[in-house]
Amino acid sequence: MTNARLFHWGAVCSLIALIMLSLAWELVLAPLRPGGSFLVLKAVLLLLPLMGVLRQRVYTYQWSSMFIxxxxxxxxxxxxxxxxxxxxxxxVEVLLTVCYFASVVLFVRAIRLQQP
Known part of the structure; x- marks a missing residue:
C-alpha cells in the first residue's frame, strides 16, 4: 500500500468517525438538551468534504484541512x-480532528511527491 493510499484511508476513516461521533454525541450520549439539540447539524457540515475525500480530490483535501x-x-x-x-x-473529537488533519496534509504531500 502506498503512502498516499494509507493517508487517504486515514482521512476517510477519521472523517466518518467524526461524523458518527457528532451524531451520537448530540442525539444520544450527551446532548445539550434532553432529546437532542441543534448542534447535531454540525454533522451535516462534515458531510461537505466527504465525497471529495472519498474521490481523492486534492482540492477538497486542501480546503478541508482548514475547515476541520x-x-x-x-x-x-x-x-x-x-x-x-x-x-x-x-x-475524542480533538483526537479525530488531529488524525484527519495529519492524514490530509500527508496525503497531499505524498501526491505532490508522486507527480513529476
Missing amino acids: LAFFAEGVMRAWSDSGLSQTLAL
Whole structure:
C-alpha cells in the first residue's frame, strides 16, 4: 500500500468517525438538551468534504484541512469547559480532528511527491 493510499484511508476513516461521533454525541450520549439539540447539524457540515475525500480530490483535501480546524477548536473549548462524558467526547473529537488533519496534509504531500 502506498503512502498516499494509507493517508487517504486515514482521512476517510477519521472523517466518518467524526461524523458518527457528532451524531451520537448530540442525539444520544450527551446532548445539550434532553432529546437532542441543534448542534447535531454540525454533522451535516462534515458531510461537505466527504465525497471529495472519498474521490481523492486534492482540492477538497486542501480546503478541508482548514475547515476541520473549526471542529478542532470546538473540541478544545468543550474539553475545557464541559465535564463528564461530554468532556471525554470533546477529547475524542480533538483526537479525530488531529488524525484527519495529519492524514490530509500527508496525503497531499505524498501526491505532490508522486507527480513529476
